[in-house]
Amino acid sequence: MALSQRESHICSSDLVTDLLLWRKWHGGFIVLVSATTFWFLFERAGYNLLSFVANVLLLLVVILFLWAKSALLLNRPLPPLPDLEISEASVLKAADALRVWINYTLSIARDIAIGRNLKCLLQVAIVLWVISFVGNLVNFLTLLYIVVLLSLSAPVLYHKYQHHIDEKLCMTHRVIQMQYRRIDESLLKKILRSSNKDKKTQ
Template sequence: MGESVPPRRISVHQVLGGGHVADVLLWKKWSGGVLLLTSTASSWFLFERAGYNLLSFVANVLLLLVVILFLWAKSASLLNRPLPPLPDMEISEASVMKAADALHAWINRVLSIARDIAIGRNWKLFLQVAFCLWLVSYIGSFFNFLTLVYIGVVLSLSVPVVYDKYQGHIDEKLLVANRAIQTQYRKIDDSILKKIPLRSNKEKKVQ
């Protein structure tokens, strides 16, 4: 008997895009991960616990920034110092096209799913979408939007790392869970199909 070939390991870094975002989510760039986690935690504490208003906070930060830049520019002209090193505040056409392509693909994907459910009568896809929406609604009843964003950032910085480290064990558990879910889907499909009246062959021939 030949030896069983172990499943090929998936590169989580490549699945996440293989760029700076993947480096941050997998903690290959500690500074980016720490900055993202710290800023998210600070924002959550500031707006959720301290009761600070988001609109007032943004306005005050922008006001402080404008005052600093204005005073810096005035003092630089009086003291013959260099002006504030402001970057070129323009969005490139390539960035806009890239964002538009990503949005276009996402919208088409959503419309395709809606078409499969409404016209294709895909019961399996319908149950999956319904369950996901119900789960989001159920979780959203316990937390507000800002808390959900904070939880999402924490999960994004922890789940990919854990999966990358214990991919083999997690894949085994997911395979067992997937088989159980597929079995339940088949039972539901069979029960639904039994309730749908089917025309007999004689009726088809008469028509």
């Protein structure tokens, strides 16, 4: 049982790798065309997500109903539907992954609130500010479409130009670390000065 789960995990990771690196170009092409179609329908054509889902489900139900009726009349096989149920193992796996993320978020909040971790506070503040800034520029659907485009293009470019990208990333990381240390030191100096002034006034 454990071996089959491991094999399925390896198989799924290989499929994702093939998709992101365009080893099987038709898979990447289908994802790209589907994402572009959805983005165009909801962002440019003004289609509503709820009405789109309802119309697709209605069309699917009508097709399956007519297929089943015609199969009985013409002595043809019924529609090949799989078992439409979610297994307990998949629910437990999803809940376990969600629990890990929730516990990680709560541990960060505890470090900031109780541990008074200034470095963690600055990192969270920068990430939230970036999310807020990007959210003001584009809406969620366009951002999701950009993420799909980047996930289909960035791994291929990184695989092709890995050496040059790694060099640039190392240089950028060093510069960011130096700037972060300067900001951290200046903030600590300001905090120490204000605490010393408070002590002197008392």
